[in-house]
Amino acid sequence: xxxxxxxxxxxxxxxxxxxxxxxxxxxxxxxxxxxxxxxxxxxxxxxxxxxxxxxxxxxxxxxxxxxxxxxxxxxxxxxxxxxxxxxxxxxx
Amino acid sequence: xxxxxxxxxxxxxxxxxxxxxxxxxxxxxxxxxxxxxxxxxxxxxxxxxxxxxxxxxxxxxxxxxxxxxxxxxxxxxxxxxxxxxxxxxxxxxxxxxxxxxxxxxxxxxxxxxxxxxxxxxxxxxxxxxxxxxxxxxxxxxxxxxxxxxxxxxxxxxxxxxxxxxxxxxxxxxxxxxxxxxxxxxxxxxxxxxxxxxxxxxxxxxxxxxxxxxxxxxxxxxxxxxxxxxxxxxxxxxxxxxxxxxxxxxxxxxxxxxxxxxxxxxxxxxxxxxxxxxxxxxxxxxxxxxxxxxxxxxxxxxxxxxxxxxxxxxxxxxxxxxxxxxxxxxxxxxxxxxxxxxxxxxxxxxxxxxxxxxxxxxxxxxxxxxxxxxxxxxxxxxxxxxxxxxxxxxxxxxxxxxxxxxxxxxxxxxxxxxxxxxxxxxxxxxxxxxxxxxxxxxxxxxxxxxxxxxxxxxxxxxxxxxxxxxxxxxxxxxxxxxxxxxxxxxxxxxxxxxxxxxxxxxxxxxxxxxxxxxxxxxxxxxxxxxxxxxxxxxxxxxxxxxxxxxxxxxxxxxxxxxxxxxxxxxxxxxxxxxxxxxxxxxxxxxxxxxxxxxxxxxxxxxxx
Numbered sequence: 044x045x046x047x048x049x050x051x052x053x054x055x056x057x058x059x060x061x062x063x064x065x066x067x068x069x070x071x072x073x074x075x076x077x078x079x080x081x082x083x084x085x086x087x088x089x090x091x092x093x094x095x096x097x098x099x100x101x102x103x104x105x106x107x108x109x110x111x112x113x114x115x116x117x118x119x120x121x122x123x124x125x126x127x128x129x130x131x132x133x134x135x
Numbered sequence: 136x137x138x139x140x141x142x143x144x145x146x147x148x149x150x151x152x153x154x155x156x157x158x159x160x161x162x163x164x165x166x167x168x169x170x171x172x173x174x175x176x177x178x179x180x181x182x183x184x185x186x187x188x189x190x191x192x193x194x195x196x197x198x199x200x201x202x203x204x205x206x207x208x209x210x211x212x213x214x215x216x217x218x219x220x221x222x223x224x225x226x227x228x229x230x231x232x233x234x235x236x237x238x239x240x241x242x243x244x245x246x247x248x249x250x251x252x253x254x255x256x257x258x259x260x261x262x263x264x265x266x267x268x269x270x271x272x273x274x275x276x277x278x279x280x281x282x283x284x285x286x287x288x289x290x291x292x293x294x295x296x297x298x299x300x301x302x303x304x305x306x307x308x309x310x311x312x313x314x315x316x317x318x319x320x321x322x323x324x325x326x327x328x329x330x331x332x333x334x335x336x337x338x339x340x341x342x343x344x345x346x347x348x349x350x351x352x353x354x355x356x357x358x359x360x361x362x363x364x365x366x367x368x369x370x371x372x373x374x375x376x377x378x379x380x381x382x383x384x385x386x387x388x389x390x391x392x393x394x395x396x397x398x399x400x401x402x403x404x405x406x407x408x409x410x411x412x413x414x415x416x417x418x419x420x421x422x423x424x425x426x427x428x429x430x431x432x433x434x435x436x437x438x439x440x441x442x443x444x445x446x447x448x449x450x451x452x453x454x455x456x457x458x459x460x461x462x463x464x465x466x467x468x469x470x471x472x473x474x475x476x477x478x479x480x481x482x483x484x485x486x487x488x489x490x491x492x493x494x495x496x497x498x499x500x501x502x503x504x505x506x507x508x509x510x511x512x513x514x515x516x517x518x519x520x521x522x523x524x525x526x527x528x529x530x531x532x533x534x535x536x537x538x539x540x541x542x543x544x545x546x547x548x549x550x551x552x553x554x555x556x557x558x559x560x561x562x563x564x565x566x567x568x569x570x571x572x573x574x575x576x577x578x579x580x581x582x583x584x585x586x587x588x589x590x591x592x593x594x595x596x597x598x599x600x601x602x603x604x605x606x607x608x609x610x611x612x613x614x615x616x617x618x619x620x621x622x623x624x625x626x627x628x629x630x631x632x633x634x635x636x637x638x639x640x641x642x643x644x645x646x647x648x649x650x651x652x653x654x655x656x657x658x659x660x661x662x663x664x665x666x667x668x669x670x671x672x673x674x675x676x677x678x679x680x681x682x683x684x685x686x687x688x689x690x691x692x693x694x695x696x697x698x699x700x701x702x703x704x705x706x707x708x709x710x711x712x713x714x715x716x717x718x719x720x721x722x723x724x725x726x727x728x729x730x731x732x733x734x735x736x737x738x739x740x741x742x
Contacts, residue, residue: 045724053727057650063260071253071422075245078409088382093407096245097237097467098378101252101460108256108453115264116446119729126444126730 052122059118063111070100070107146215146350153354160184165552178557179318185355185561186332186568189348193336193572196344201597204341204604205272205580207441211346216447217454219346220438222353224255224429224459226302227309227567228630230356234469235538241406243413243421244470248463250425255459258430259452264445265649269726270733272440273581274433274641276589280734281648281726283719284656285590287663292585294640294667295433298633299574300615302432304622305630306571307333307615310564316499317560326619329568330612336572337579337608341601342441345572352569357458359562360542364468367549371475377468384471391478395531406474413689420692427694428634431641434570434577445729473541476548482531486516489529492547500624501540505533571615579607631691632674638694640667643701647709652723655716658709666701670694 045053074081078092086094119125164177198204211219229251237244271277275295279288310333311326320328336348368377371384385406410418429435442448480490489512496502497509507518519525524533542563546556583604588595619626643662647654673693676682688695709715725734 049724049728056727060260060650063256067253067256071249071426072419075249075409075418075422076415078242086382087379088386090407092409093242093245094382096242096249096409098464100249101464104252104256105453105456105460108259108456111256111260112449112453115449119446124728124730126446 048122052118052124055118055122056115059111059114063107066107067104070095070103074100144212144215146212146218149350150218150354153351154358157185157355157358161554161558164554168552168554174553175319177554181554181557182314182318182561182564186564189351189355189565189568190332190335192351193344193348194339196340196347198339198341198343198601199597201600203343204601205440205584207342207346209441210443211441211447213442213447213450214454215350216346216438216442216451217456218353218458219349219441220435220451220455221458222349222356222566222569223435223438223573224251224455225353225356225462225566226570227306227563230360230462230563230566231309231542232538233463233466234473234541235536237467237470238474238536238541239538240412242409242411243418245467246413246418246421247425248466250422251429252456252460252463253422254426254429255452255456257426258435259449259456262430262436262645262649263439263442263448263452264729265726266436267439267442267448268445268729268734269722270440270735272437272584273577274431274436274645275581275585276735277436278644278648278659279585279589281719281722282656282659283716283722284659287656287659288585288589290660290663291641291644292581294636294663295581296578297671298636298640299433299578300611300618301629301636302434302633303571303574303578303611303615304618304626306567306574307612308619308626310567310571311616311619312499313560313564313567317557317564323620326616329564329571330616333568333571333575334608334612336568337576338605341580341604342437342576345576346441348572349569352565353458356562356566356569357462359559359565360462361465363546363549363551363555363559364465364472366551366555367472367545368468370549371472377472378464381468381471384468384475388471388475388478391475392482392531395478395483406471414687416686417689417692420688420695423698424635424638424692424694427638427642427698429638431637431645432633433581433637433641434573437573437577437580469541469545473544473548476544477534481529481534483528485527486512486519486529489515490548492544495547496536496540496544499543501537501543503535504529509534575608575611578611579604582607628678635670635674635691635693635697636667639670639697639701642666642694642698643705647702647705649723649726651706651709652720653715654705654709655712655714655719657712658705658707661708662701662705665704666697669700670697673697 074092074095081091084091164181167177168174202208233247236247266277269277269280271280275288275291278291279285307326307329310329311322314320314329315322315325336345364377365375368380369375372380374380389406439448439451442451481493493502493509494511500508502509504515505518505522505524507514509515519533542559546559583600587603588600640663643666644659647658647662670693674690677684677690685696722734
């Protein structure tokens with residue numbers, strides 16, 4: 044059976060997972076599906092909906108991936124499951 | 136090779152050094168071209184040097200132990216692993232066809248970009264760290280460890296072989312075609328050369344050499360994809376940022392389209408208007424299929440097993456997304472610049488004024504005029520008069536491009552030096568090779584680990600495992616070349632099937648395995664059989680027998696039906712058939728916890 048600490052860590056991890064998924068859905072489907080309504084706004088000579096689907100969302104995804112990594116690492120450290128001493132040593 | 140070793144921990148320095156070397160080399164060849172050296176010679180020189188160096192580095196890396204061969208000793212740092220993963224993620228098909236997909240379907244084609252990049256975020260969140268922590272080498276082994284069931288592993292292995300082999304054949308075919316086009320080799324010989332190059336990256340060093348060659352191939356393909364589009368953007372609008380300028384190109388193309396063939400006002404916004412061509416449902420279905428497919432392709436998941444830790448597996452995915460994302464946001468620019476040129480000098484032009492690049496692509500079978508490959512002005516004219524299209528001007532509906540045409544056409548359209556056109560082809564070959572070598576390796580590794588040595592001979596010695604894996608590598612390389620020769624062009628028709636099959640068969644089971652403790656082995660089996668079976672049925676039935684489409688969803692987007700059904704099967708069967716064994720539950724808890732040793736029992740990897 045998982046320890047209480049593990050259960051609490053898992054709860055936090057799951058919440059972070061859901062938050063990331065919601066943000067991802069918003070920027071992948073959300074903007075694309077709303078794009079018929081965003082027709083008049085222009086970015087770089089493109090309608091906002093098109094710009095978000097072609098370029099904007101991808102840039103958000105990159106940010107989101109690193110944001111997720113940072114938060115998950117913070118959660119792991121808080122609950123004592125830090126596993127990346129080796130990598131940090133490896134890097135600097 | 137010791138030089139590369141010191142780059143292990145400075146992958147960005149490696150990136151810069153290779154970039155500078157390649158730029159100098161390309162500039163040198165461009166100058167030679169000006170000085171009158173035959174373009175054929177300089178082009179072949181470029182191909183041999185780039186592919187030769189990568190093959191030598193691959194072949195010069197040796198692996199002596201099982202962990203070295205199968206998981207590169209699990210010591211690949213995150214950025215470096217991310218680069219290799221990106222090289223793996225960007226297949227030859229994606230490199231060539233993504234821009235074409237956007238060219239053909241405009242806004243609706245962007246679904247591919249969204250799925251392709253979104254999948255990388257999802258894999259970091261949902262699968263990668265747990266896959267790494269399990270200690271499995273391949274996907275079937277992961278499921279076998281989680282569910283403590285050999286039969287789950289074997290069913291997964293079957294799905295893995297189907298989708299990896301289909302994917303491998305397409306990559307080898309692309310590599311062979313491009314190689315024969317650029318160096319003038321005979322097509323069947325070029326296929327074997329491609330297989331040889333892929334084997335050079337895998338045979339001696341397994342995962343260790345693939346990690347190195349994929350990172351290098353990523354740099355080459357990255358520069359090859361971005362170079363021409365940046366130069367053309369600078370040429371057209373004085374700003375080397377294609378992602379910013381292509382909006383202008385699309386606007387100009389729309390105006391030209393209006394001038395050539397006036398259409399009503401609501402069609403005039405066609406290039407950027409959403410859901411005009413594939414429709415809203417297909418947009419969602421394709422995005423979903425590409426997302427889940429790229430999350431679950433076994434050769435991509437295998438890359439996470441080389442990361443140093445669960446932490447590093449997450450970071451690898453994030454770093455890979457940097458490279459994949461930059462390629463993805465450049466693809467619409469390729470489509471836009473080619474579109475502008477097509478409306479400038481192809482559509483509405485008289486036959487004798489058609490540009491030369493059209494016929495060069497036509498000789499590759501990538502451009503058709505009036506239903507026939509565009510080989511010369513005469514054949515184009517002949518084909519059009521044969522079907523009664525005797526207008527002296529080429530009409531928009533009489534010309535059709537293959538998906539692969541855009542990326543190959545742009546350097547010529549921009550009037551860039553010939554070597555840059557060759558460089559793009561080299562980039563595409565690298566994309567195909569990096570994916571092909573990973574596919575070879577995942578096939579060989581999975582069969583060695585999950586069939587031969589887990590079911591048949593559990594306690595085999597290291598050298599037996601390596602010998603079997605190497606024999607399988609050679610077998611699959613030749614099998615792929617043979618299938619290419621037998622089926623020819625038609626292997627490209629099934630090039631995206633692996634994405635559909637992998638997502639449908641593996642996503643429900645992978646998500647349930649990690650995120651739902653109560654999932655048991657019967658649920659896992661049911662999910663794979665239902666999901667994979669439904670996707671396979673939908674693909675085959677609509678392709679071979681022309682069966683009716685469900686709600687008009689294109690066959691390749693079958694995951695929109697298969698994934699929900701797979702989840703229902705996993706949940707339903709697991710609930711009916713009772714709680715999973717306590718052994719299996721222990722595996723889940725261990726797999727989720729990021730710190731501590733791997734789940735996999737050590738004796739499975741005999742040193």
